[in-house]
Amino acid sequence: DAGVIQSPRHEVTEMGQEVTLRCKPISGHNSLFWYRQTMMRGLELLIYFNNNVPIDDSGMPEDRFSAKMPNASFSTLKIQPSEPRDSAVYFCASSFEGYGFPDTEAFFGQGTRLTVV
Amino acid sequence: AQKVTQAQTEISVVEKEDVTLDCVYETRDTTYYLFWYKQPPSGELVFLIRRNSFDEQNEISGRYSWNFQKSTSSFNFTITASQVVDSAVYFCALSRGLTGGGNKLTFGTGTQLKVEL
Numbered sequence: 001d002a003g004v005i006q007s008p009r010h011e012v013t014e015m016g017q018e019v020t021l022r023c024k025p026i027s028g029h030n031s032l033f034w035y036r037q038t039m040m041r042g043l044e045l046l047i048y049f050n051n052n053v054p055i056d057d058s059g060m061p062e063d064r065f066s067a068k069m070p071n072a073s074f075s076t077l078k079i080q081p082s083e084p085r086d087s088a089v090y091f092c093a094s095s096f097e098g099y100g101f102p103d104t105e106a107f108f109g110q111g112t113r114l115t116v117v
Numbered sequence: 118a119q120k121v122t123q124a125q126t127e128i129s130v131v132e133k134e135d136v137t138l139d140c141v142y143e144t145r146d147t148t149y150y151l152f153w154y155k156q157p158p159s160g161e162l163v164f165l166i167r168r169n170s171f172d173e174q175n176e177i178s179g180r181y182s183w184n185f186q187k188s189t190s191s192f193n194f195t196i197t198a199s200q201v202v203d204s205a206v207y208f209c210a211l212s213r214g215l216t217g218g219g220n221k222l223t224f225g226t227g228t229q230l231k232v233e234l
Contacts, residue, residue: 043222108162
């Protein structure tokens with residue numbers, strides 16, 4: 001299995017531009033998570049999808065951030081407009097949740113390092 | 118609210134020394150998972166272990182061992198005979214429940230481990 005695939009690995013953009021981060025979860029997994037890692041706030045959960053439906057977006061910092069999961073094999077995290085304080089490493093992770101069974105552990109992608117100048 | 122505390126910001130040891138990384142957690146949930154992840158200099162997050170709140174048995178995997186004590190809300194991680202390749206940031210994390218979001222993780226701030234020759 002190729003694991004969770006994120007693209008791009010690095011992104012440098014100018015303040016005010018739209019940025020789209022992409023994630024392909026592990027095949028067969030039905031839950032997807034976006035996390036953000038910064039020096040100031042550490043690793044924090046942004047949003048959690050189950051069966052392509054956003055279940056918990058309480059970690060999304062503000063309206064400039066949006067996430068979608070149009071199908072089981074693809075998710076995007078969009079920032080519009082981007083600001084320098086959005087500079088961070090964004091991780092996508094996936095797992096499998098079965099009814100009545102403990103969830104499998106989450107496997108993380110390699111992350112996208114976003115720099116907003 | 119959930120909280121994970123890793124009081125050790127940085128630890129330096131000489132190769133072959135044993136080292137213990139501390140993790141203390143707070144939760145009102147009765148069922149939860151505890152995790153350890155490793156983040157090497159390359160930046161990815163590598164899953165090491167997951168324990169559920171009902172299983173306080175210590176676990177050993179090669180040079181790694183984990184000690185889970187609910188009485189002290191701790192989940193400590195010991196590396197025996199450390200090696201230079203163990204140099205990384207290690208994160209302890211806590212989930213909400215075992216099913217349905219069992220990978221919605223609250224992370225600690227991490228412990229930077231440096232193993233020198």
